[in-house]
Every structure is written in C-alpha cells, then in structure tokens.
Amino acid sequence: MIKVKNLKKTFGPKVAVNGVSFTVEKGEVLGFLGPNGAGKSTSMRMITGFIPPTAGEVTIGGHNIVDKPIAAKRLIGYLNQIYMIDDDEARKLSARKPIENKVPLGF
Numbered sequence: 001m002i003k004v005k006n007l008k009k010t011f012g013p014k015v016a017v018n019g020v021s022f023t024v025e026k027g028e029v030l031g032f033l034g035p036n037g038a039g040k041s042t043s044m045r046m047i048t049g050f051i052p053p054t055a056g057e058v059t060i061g062g063h064n065i066v067d068k069p070i071a072a073k074r075l076i077g078y079l080n081q082i083y084m085i086d087d088d089e090a091r092k093l094s095a096r097k098p099i100e101n102k103v104p105l106g107f
Contacts, residue, residue: 001023001024001025001026001059001060001061001062002022002023002024002030002047002058002059002060003023003057003058003059004020004021004022004023004043004047004056004057004058005021005056005057005058006019006020006021006055006056006057007019007020007021007043007046007047007053007055007056007057007058008020008053008054008055008056009039009042009043009046009051009053009054010054016039016042017039017042017043017046017053018039019056020039020043020056021056032044044078046058046065047060047065048065048073048076048078049065049066049069049072049073049076052066053066058072059072060072060073060075060076061075063075
C-alpha cells in the first residue's frame with residue numbers, strides 16, 4: 001500500500017507540489033496525469049525517495065520513505081518515461097526487458 005499525506009515540495013520561493021494526498025491499495029494501478037509543470041515528476045521523485053519532501057509523509061508498505069528508505073524502496077518497482085518504446089516494441093515488452101537491456105530505473 002502507498003499512502004501519501006499532504007506532500008509538499010518547495011524550491012526556494014517556488015512551490016512545486018502543494019498538499020498532495022492519496023492512497024493506493026494493493027492491486028490498484030495509479031496514473032499521474034496533468035500538464036507540464038504540474039508537479040507529477042517531483043511528486044514521483046519524493047514518493048520513490050529520490051528527493052525529500054519539504055513537508056508531508058509518504059509510506060510504502062508501512063515504511064516511511066524518509067525514516068526507513070531501504071525498507072520502503074525494496075517494495076518499489078518504478079519505471080519512468082526514460083524507457084520510451086514504440087507500439088510494435090510494446091507488444092513484445094515484458095518486465096524483464098528493461099533489466100536485460102540494463103535500462104536505468106528511476107530518475
């Protein structure tokens with residue numbers, strides 16, 4: 001389970017993410033949609049532990065991503081749009097393909 005509560009990130013005076021909250025239960029699928037600059041990538045960077053939030057809390061499987069990052073990250077499988085493919089390739093894609101091709105995961 002993923003729990004995000006009042007997540008916030010500021011860069012100096014710029015507020016990139018402001019008060020995002022949601023829960024993803026086991027077996028659910030979540031997609032972030034929004035225009036460029038909406039805070040999607042910044043939110044994912046905080047949720048996956050790449051950058052710390054300015055405020056708020058993220059727990060993955062009951063582990064706080066800031067306080068217990070190793071335990072939380074063991075439960076995360078994340079592939080962002082770095083690995084872009086066309087429709088023909090998508091039909092052949094398996095979870096093993098990025099690993100076999102040594103595609104960098106995360107940011």
